[in-house]
Structures are given as structure tokens and as C-alpha cells.
Amino acid sequence: MLPNTDFLTGRKGLVVGVANDQSIAAGCARAFRASGADLALTYQSEKAKRFVEPVAQGVDAALFMPLDVTDPAQMDGVFDMVAAKWGKLDFLVHSIAFCPRDDLHGRVVDCSQDGFGLAMDISVHSLIRLTKRAEPLMTDGGTILTVSYHGAEKVVENYNIMGPVKAALEATARYMATELGPKGIRVNAISPGPLQTRAASGIDHFDELIEDAKARAPMHRLTTIEEVGAMAACLVSDFARSVTGNTAYIDGGHHVV
Numbered sequence: 001m002l003p004n005t006d007f008l009t010g011r012k013g014l015v016v017g018v019a020n021d022q023s024i025a026a027g028c029a030r031a032f033r034a035s036g037a038d039l040a041l042t043y044q045s046e047k048a049k050r051f052v053e054p055v056a057q058g059v060d061a062a063l064f065m066p067l068d069v070t071d072p073a074q075m076d077g078v079f080d081m082v083a084a085k086w087g088k089l090d091f092l093v094h095s096i097a098f099c100p101r102d103d104l105h106g107r108v109v110d111c112s113q114d115g116f117g118l119a120m121d122i123s124v125h126s127l128i129r130l131t132k133r134a135e136p137l138m139t140d141g142g143t144i145l146t147v148s149y150h151g152a153e154k155v156v157e158n159y160n161i162m163g164p165v166k167a168a169l170e171a172t173a174r175y176m177a178t179e180l181g182p183k184g185i186r187v188n189a190i191s192p193g194p195l196q197t198r199a200a201s202g203i204d205h206f207d208e209l210i211e212d213a214k215a216r217a218p219m220h221r222l223t224t225i226e227e228v229g230a231m232a233a234c235l236v237s238d239f240a241r242s243v244t245g246n247t248a249y250i251d252g253g254h255h256v257v
Contacts, residue, residue, distance in 0.1 A: 115161070181244060191251065
């Protein structure tokens with residue numbers, strides 16, 4: 001658990017992609033709040049709201065808003081509410097990924113054009129759309145964080161088309177870091193090891209992936225969402241003010257083996 005500190009006191013953050021209390025974004029939100037930040041959270045749909053609302057309540061979210069990233073009007077509405085509430089934004093967390101089931105479970109060479117386009121739109125271009133709207137609110141600089149996975153760099157069995165998608169996400173983060181650096185806006189990716197989240201459960205043979213991670217990682221255990229949150233809190237703070245364009249692994253060393 002992240003100790004109660006205050007190094008984010010006064011900072012305002014928007015966390016997009018909380019699915020439930022065990023999701024990576026939830027771990028990040030709790031770490032931000034424990035460090036003193038004020039937060040806005042979003043939920044994807046009315047169906048998802050009941051799973052996300054306890055997280056929002058647990059972090060005393062100042063704003064709790066619907067956001068389907070494929071809906072430009074909803075996206076505009078979120079940032080309008082952030083601007084009205086705070087007049088600024090210090091950090092944004094993007095923890096969103098999606099691929100149609102048939103395309104996710106098939107070979108890369110068999111991925112449909114529509115499936116690839118949808119995976120790239122929701123998993124990658126949504127980061128661009130969010131950042132475009134966050135930039136004007138980061139008048140004193142800020143931080144953008146996105147969530148990747150080791151399958152972006154190395155071939156991970158059964159990760160399939162999400163490997164190229166996450167590779168595109170990491171490349172996008174690097175290019176935006178270069179573009180936004182002169183404004184004091186940093187862009188980084190965090191790359192946790194395998195976690196028992198709802199999103200990850202859609203991967204074929206995920207239990208085998210979990211056991212392999214435990215066996216091969218130098219620390220011989222899985223990462224926790226609390227540990228991911230602790231790294232995220234550091235990255236959006238002044239402790240990491242010279243860190244940008246980076247992919248930070250939080251995986252017990254699994255990526256080096």
C-alpha cells in the first residue's frame with residue numbers, strides 16, 4: 001500500500017478507464033488520493049456505473065461522469081466539467097483498451113480490418129483525443145499517463161493483435177512527449193505485469209500466462225494494483241519532473257527475462 005503522504009496535494013487529476021475496484025485505474029486513483037490529489041473519474045456506460053461508483057466514492061471524486069470515448073460530445077462534456085470545476089488539469093490517466101473477441105483470439109494475420117481499426121481507435125487514438133482536450137487545461141504543465149503491456153515489445157503468446165496495438169500506443173506516447181515537452185507536459189506509459197483484471201481475463205489461456213509470469217519474474221510473484229498505483233503517483237508528481245517519453249515497467253522484473 002502507498003503510505004499516506006501529501007506530495008500531490010493541490011493537484012487535479014482525471015482518471016479514465018476504471019472498470020471496477022480491481023482495475024489498474026482504480027489502483028492508480030486510490031494512490032493519487034492517498035497522496036493528496038483531487039480526482040475526477042469517468043464510467044463507460046450506465047451498465048458499468050455501479051461497478052465504478054464505489055471507487056469514485058472511495059476516493060472522494062469531485063466529479064463522476066459518463067464517458068464513451070467513441071462519443072465526441074461526451075468527451076467534450078467531460079472536459080467542460082473539469083474546466084468549470086477546477087479551471088485546470090494537472091494529470092490525466094488513460095487506461096483503456098478494447099479489441100473484438102474474435103480478432104483478439106485469432107492470429108495477427110487473420111485480424112479483420114474492422115477489428116483492427118476498432119482496437120486502434122479505442123486503445124490508441126482515444127489517448128490522442130483525450131490529450132488534445134487536456135492540453136489547454138495544463139497551463140502550468142502536467143502529465144499524461146497511459147497503460148501498456150510487455151507484449152508491445154516482445155511477442156507474448158495469445159496476446160495476438162493487442163501486441164501491435166500496444167506498440168502503437170507506446171510510440172504515440174513518445175511522439176506526444178516530444179511535441180508537448182516545451183509546454184512542460186510529460187507523457188509516459190506504465191507497463192504492469194500480468195494482473196487478474198476483468199480486461200485481462202479476455203485473453204486466451206490467461207491463467208497460464210499468470211503462472212508463467214510468477215515462475216519467470218525475478219521476484220517470483222505478480223504485481224499488485226497498489227504497486228502500479230504507487231508508480232503512477234510518482235510519475236505524475238514532481239519526483240518525476242524529468243521523466244517523459246518513457247515506458248515504466250512494474251512487473252517484478254518479468255520483462256528482462
